[in-house]
Amino acid sequence: MLHPGAPRAEILALLEREFGSDLLTCPEALDARSRDDSGICLPPAAVLLARDEAQVARLVVLANEHGFAVIPRGAGTGLAGGCLAETGGVVLDLTAMNRILAIDAESVTATVEPGVFTGDLRRAAKAKGLFYPPDPASLDTSTIGGNAATNAGGPACVKYGTTRDYVLGLTAVLPTGEVIRAGTATRKGVVGYDLTRLLVGSEGTLGVITQLTLKLLPHPAHQQCLAAVFADLDSAMRAIIAVMTRGHLPSAMEFLDATCLKLVGDLLPGHVKDSLTGRGEALVLIECDGTREETARSAADIEAICRELGALAILPAPDDEAREAVWKVRRSVSSRIHEACTVFIPEDIAVPIGNIARMVAALPQVEGRYGVVIYAFGHAGDGNIHLNLTSPDEAARPRVEAAAEECVRLALALGGTMSGEHGVGLAKRHLLPLEISPVSLRLQRGIKNLLDPNNILNPGKLFPDVAAVNGNPKEDA
Numbered sequence: 001m002l003h004p005g006a007p008r009a010e011i012l013a014l015l016e017r018e019f020g021s022d023l024l025t026c027p028e029a030l031d032a033r034s035r036d037d038s039g040i041c042l043p044p045a046a047v048l049l050a051r052d053e054a055q056v057a058r059l060v061v062l063a064n065e066h067g068f069a070v071i072p073r074g075a076g077t078g079l080a081g082g083c084l085a086e087t088g089g090v091v092l093d094l095t096a097m098n099r100i101l102a103i104d105a106e107s108v109t110a111t112v113e114p115g116v117f118t119g120d121l122r123r124a125a126k127a128k129g130l131f132y133p134p135d136p137a138s139l140d141t142s143t144i145g146g147n148a149a150t151n152a153g154g155p156a157c158v159k160y161g162t163t164r165d166y167v168l169g170l171t172a173v174l175p176t177g178e179v180i181r182a183g184t185a186t187r188k189g190v191v192g193y194d195l196t197r198l199l200v201g202s203e204g205t206l207g208v209i210t211q212l213t214l215k216l217l218p219h220p221a222h223q224q225c226l227a228a229v230f231a232d233l234d235s236a237m238r239a240i241i242a243v244m245t246r247g248h249l250p251s252a253m254e255f256l257d258a259t260c261l262k263l264v265g266d267l268l269p270g271h272v273k274d275s276l277t278g279r280g281e282a283l284v285l286i287e288c289d290g291t292r293e294e295t296a297r298s299a300a301d302i303e304a305i306c307r308e309l310g311a312l313a314i315l316p317a318p319d320d321e322a323r324e325a326v327w328k329v330r331r332s333v334s335s336r337i338h339e340a341c342t343v344f345i346p347e348d349i350a351v352p353i354g355n356i357a358r359m360v361a362a363l364p365q366v367e368g369r370y371g372v373v374i375y376a377f378g379h380a381g382d383g384n385i386h387l388n389l390t391s392p393d394e395a396a397r398p399r400v401e402a403a404a405e406e407c408v409r410l411a412l413a414l415g416g417t418m419s420g421e422h423g424v425g426l427a428k429r430h431l432l433p434l435e436i437s438p439v440s441l442r443l444q445r446g447i448k449n450l451l452d453p454n455n456i457l458n459p460g461k462l463f464p465d466v467a468a469v470n471g472n473p474k475e476d477a
């Protein structure tokens, strides 16, 4: 397969004539699009700050004619290097296509361009009494297009599902430059293969999403949460499972292991902080939504279950101010890890919920074998564990990488997956054969080849055997 790279100098000049000031080549513009949140840095040859779908389609047609790579990009908060120009190429920045075209309160849908920030959509929907549930922690800094391309999730997944569950239909520029409309504007639709669900989660390799029709829900009237400290993660997980098997479906169930609590425990209020002895406690955060009466009843039941299963301390958070304080503890974990550690590799494995405690119990052995520190936290309700593998020493990076691979192998052995929500991109493509069988991989490559015969759209992402040379297309062995 061809692996296109950067456009040659005369093609760059052609692009400048074609797109005028929307084509950016100054060092600042390239530098700003050379990174995402994976820690990888790969500068593009140029950036097209697209204003409309016609420009997107024109760029893709030119890429096919002249053999250069096009890399779709939202806000660049991805954690897998998916929006980076590995082979040079032109980054297609979609953040200027950022209009909320409609919030239809009668059909309970939204129609948006891909560059809309997720938090802005949620606020616009809420203003009409409606709810867009997907809530990646990056919701104020990431785009709906990027969320759809990575099938982003968040704490609310446990009750409401992921981004894919809310994309009813979309418009996309295919890698050939043709524009398709996939899906419907209706709640149901079974006509033909489901190309919408194929494009969602395809990490910008099968099409550039230029418009989305999203399902909304009525906004819950009330939200209430509580934080509970347990003596160890095993007891914490038993409480989580008891909550789910006794008739409750909370809108978030998060956990922090003992290593994370050492980093952020100081943010907890007095009596809960005082219950931490540093001997292996785990924190659980559970949120309910619905009417005021329903949430109060659920929160009381859940508190009783946590006490029955041995909670050492409980912090109810019945109002917005108290909720915000509790969520701050959870949201501070990533930034505190990044501040504290020179090397950190974020993994986001998922395992069946019943295996979370087993997965976390295996981590000290990995830490010992590779001389790394592992922070485990995340979505207890859906088994999606964020593992941050860290070291204070840059020279230890190869050991941290080896430990990360071992964690992926452990998750797979426990019936899990290597990524619950962050995707494969560049960062994890070498691990893909651990999870995807040769037959499935061949089928997936076949789909890519069918849609993108010249491999111009986001080449090298997802698939493991890329041998790209900057500016020099070459064949795979």
Ligand SMILES: Cc1cc2nc3c(=O)[nH]c(=O)nc-3n(C[C@H](O)[C@H](O)[C@H](O)COP(=O)(O)OP(=O)(O)OC[C@H]3O[C@@H](n4cnc5c(N)ncnc54)[C@H](O)[C@@H]3O)c2cc1C
Pocket: 036, 037, 071, 072, 073, 074, 075, 076, 077, 078, 079, 081, 082, 083, 094, 114, 135, 136, 137, 138, 141, 142, 143, 144, 145, 146, 147, 148, 149, 150, 151, 152, 153, 154, 155, 203, 204, 205, 207, 208, 209, 210, 334, 421, 422, 425, 458
């Ligand atoms: C602090 C922090 C917290 C995070 N929390 C979460 C979380 O809770 N849940 C979660 O799922 N993720 C989380 N992430 C990861 C990241 O925010 C998500 O992957 C997000 O969906 C990326 O959106 P983006 O607009 O930044 O896309 P980018 O990073 O720009 O791109 C991501 C991928 O999408 C493709 N893409 C972007 N736009 C389009 C488009 N219009 N058409 C086709 N392909 C496109 C790119 O090519 C790339 O492959 C977090 C990241 C950070 C830094």
